[in-house]
């Protein structure tokens with residue numbers, strides 16, 4: 246073991262007691278992937294039609310400033326088999342030690358979305374994927390009842406799929422799309438790639454459980 250590694254292990258208990266889990270790929274053996282769609286700038290009707298036709302579970306990471314009154318019903322419908330989660334108020338980078346900035350970006354969304362969608366978010370996706378392990382982010386997010394930081398291991402954009410790791414889509418992969426005019430095409434690419442690997446879209450909220458529900462870690466589950 247290198248000295249650096251030994252040092253990392255020696256501080257692990259303290260760090261793990263404070264750090265929220267950061268998920269790039271969900272630890273599961275189920276043949277599932279998770280489709281997540283970010284931001285909320287464009288409300289594509291073709292995208293909604295595709296989701297409703299196939300009853301796809303979608304986790305929407307929405308930026309609250311983009312959830313205008315006329316788009317609320319759209320996001321409700323497209324997230325019907327999934328959930329609406331937190332992607333900040335105005336899409337600022339959270340890679341900062343400025344707790345007041347982070348608070349203004351994360352905490353009002355919790356109240357806002359509970360009022361708008363009926364459920365308080367518990368997952369947070371930091372804009373640009375920036376700073377998910379930050380100490381200030383962890384402290385503030387925890388205080389506002391975030392329990393999971395959700396990143397991704399796969400991106401579909403403009404009809405093209407790309408992977409963070411070298412092994413492509415795997416059970417538990419989290420796929421990032423955006424609310425763009427191209428959403429229907431991107432969804433088809435994501436679903437086709439999953440099917441080609443024998444995987445199906447599932448609801449991320451069933452795997453990263455809401456705070457009030459008991460967690461059932463796979464490693465300790467008894468049958």
Ligand SMILES: [Zn+2]
Pocket residue numbers: 283284332336372373
């Ligand atoms: Zn974003």
